[in-house]
Amino acid sequence: MIIKNTLSSYGFVSKNFHWIMALIILFNFTLGYFMGDLDKGPLRFFIFNFHKSIGILVIVLIILRFLWRLVNLVPTPLSQNNLLNKLSKFVHYFFYFILLVVTFSGWTYSSARGGPFNVFGLFSVPALVEKNEEIGKIARDIHSISVYIFIAFVALHILATLYHHYFLKDKTLKRMWFGNSAD
Template sequence: MGLKNSPDNYGLISKNLHWILAVLLLLNFFLGFIMGDLERGPLRSSLFHFHKSMGILLLGLIILRLLWRVINTTPIHLSNNQLIKRISKFVHYSFYLILLIVTFSGWIYSTARAGPVDVFGLFYMPAIVEKNDVIGQIAKDIHIYSVYIFISFVIIHIFASIYHHFFLKDKTLKRMWY
């Protein structure tokens, strides 16, 4: 298996990025919900810190993946149905867009509330806005709504994979696996 994509298969770099991102994104998604329900205290603070650090790491991986997609070929879609092909393309591109909105709104929200974001205690992401409660509230709403849109796309995406694998019985899922 090559590192790069070919017209009928995903390469190792795309596969690794796809599955590492999928696991980390879902983890951060559940963490986001759990941490919000906790009482104020050290556990809540550490989980918030971890969620934000992971979010910034994910932002980096998303940009990397987008660049890799742009400079690489994308394997040919296996369905002959034009509508399915269009929906698939739409969902795939929307993933990148919605994930950029999720991460940037999280970053803006954090800096509007608390200034630069400490990433795993290693470095700081600069504040991209001034401290401001109104901006903070708007960014928080965008973060939460965009996360819901993201997760509905994930659900559609998983159903599509299952449909390809068990009903159409084509190679769609296999060629994204190892």
């Protein structure tokens, strides 16, 4: 088991960051998408709080993942196409950026509407802004728009992966998957 990345493959830590975060984020997207339809009551409160708590966990994971990326090699792209390689690099960085926009706009919206909140029943996070309806509306719009932009990029990212796997038949997917397939 290789802990760190090499020039030919992702290591154990990056692979886990990638797949665990992908699952958590897509799960939280589904929660966010459906929770608005819930009737007012304890279940709605619980699901909203769970959605916000997962969002805070995502912020912590993004920061840790980015720091891990900084002290690591980034595997060399397998495609010879310079333009596509640049696009892929841009999309990877863009994910970090847009996820911060998604999470902090959600946190700002929640602060402007309800103030501080409890994370998984463990500790409280402070409000980022004072209660204010106008700010709440803007933050909510940013949260909604940015999360759909994010999902569009995830779709592009998945299509690019499938193109590599089935069309170019290279090891792009295998080297992000578990095992030593790329070494």
